[in-house]
Amino acid sequence: MKLALIGAGQRGMIYARHAHQSDEIAAVVEPDFARRKAAADEFRIPPERQFASIEEFYRLGSICDAVIISSMDRDHYAQTMAALELGYDILLEKPISPSPEECMRIQEKAGEKGRKVIVCHVLRYTNFFMEIKKIIDSGELGKVVTIQHNENIGNFHMAHSFVRGNWRRSDLASPIIMQKSCHDMDVLSWLVDSGAKRISSYGDLAYFKEENAPEGSADRCLDCKVAADCRFDARKAYLPVRGQWPATVVSADQSEEGLLKELETSPYGRCVYRMDNDVCDHQVTLIEFKNGVTATFNLSGFTNKMYRTIKIMCEHGEIRGDDTLNVIEVTRFNSNMAEAQQQTVIRPAAVSGGHNGGDTGLMIDFLENLKNPDFSSRSSIEMSVESHIMAYAAEEARMTGTVIDMDELKAKLRQSITA
Secondary structure (H helix, E strand, O other): OEEEEEOOOHHHHHHHHHHHOOOEEEEEEOOOHHHHHHHHHHHOOOHHHEEOOHHHHHOOOOOOOEEEEOOOHHHHHHHHHHHHHOOOEEEEOOOOOOOHHHHHHHHHHHHHHOOOEEEOOHHHHOHHHHHHHHHHHHOOOOOEEEEEEEEEOOHHHHHHHHHHOOOOOOOOOOOHHHHOOHHHHHHHHHHHOOOEEEEEEEEEOOOOOHHHOOOOOOOEHHHOOOHHHOOOOHHHHHHHHOOOOOHHHHOOOOOHHHHHHHHOOOHHHEOOOOOOOOOOOEEEEEEEEOOOOEEEEEEEOOOOOOEEEEEEEEOOEEEEEEOOOOEEEEEEOOOOOOOOOEEEEEOOOOOOOOHHHHHHHHHHHHHHHHHOOOOOOOOEHHHHHHHHHHHHHHHHHHHHOOOEEHHHHHHHHHHHHHO
């Protein structure tokens, strides 16, 4: 199989490396010269298959079997629709699009063209969440009644990606609940096997703003007199992790000199309190599903680690999980507080690769999908649009202070598409 990589950033390179183990990365589209060259060198892509713009690549027609689209959020729609028009199957990084109407149009176009669009909802492919899904579906604890789910973003991840980074502003990328947490909307809907009925949401940008800047601080960390006392000093954030994420996002040159030079001018060297960011640093979302299950989802940039925790309360017991510990506790309810606890501890098989092996599982699924016409993906476009409409509804509810009825919202979206 021949694949083209559209967007040679961190996520795109992860997917391409997995594919390259068995298939050919035959072309790369990337406007940044250093990233384009790094991808071309690693995958041995000839000069005539290296493109600075998507227009150059699409002008050649269909020259590969499929494309990996991992560009910026607001580029996805046009690039995906053009790829479908040319007859490409697609691996599409989430979010599909910040616009729910565009998500639905992509789904329609894929159906019209008979093409496969697989969305990178990697949590569905982790042994951790697959094990939880298996426990729920077994019925051993009865029906699910309610869920508490937390996405703990990590304060350094928040500062890097959503304060300094590409996803700091909704108008440049997406609201944080769409960009970061359509994953979680998807996994919740998948676990309870239901679409959402009503959604409300609350949150704000509470901390990463100028009023919280230390007295005497500067616009850039390298010029700052109080940087030694600031945990967000760019030198502390990036120099100790040279060669690893997130330092690799800052510069292709991972020497100390190379990183420091980049920090002189790039957004990653700016003060986290003096940016132009506007996305929430915390948000809580309340979901009522059509089958009666209720869920609370809490995303927060105020945690020390990047991880997810979940508590699923069923009729006859509860499931607790922490994906960094790779531990799931299944507890059956007692008759009284003196009775011995009936608990099983499950440690799902560890899998190498990012997102607890989810990246690997996704790529196995995608490549099998390309080679087997009868294969059914667990993150196809048909399954993935729901999570994006849920995320959109959550942000709309947050902004307007209202409860969003999902059927009414979908009816409005369909009407706008056909208008």
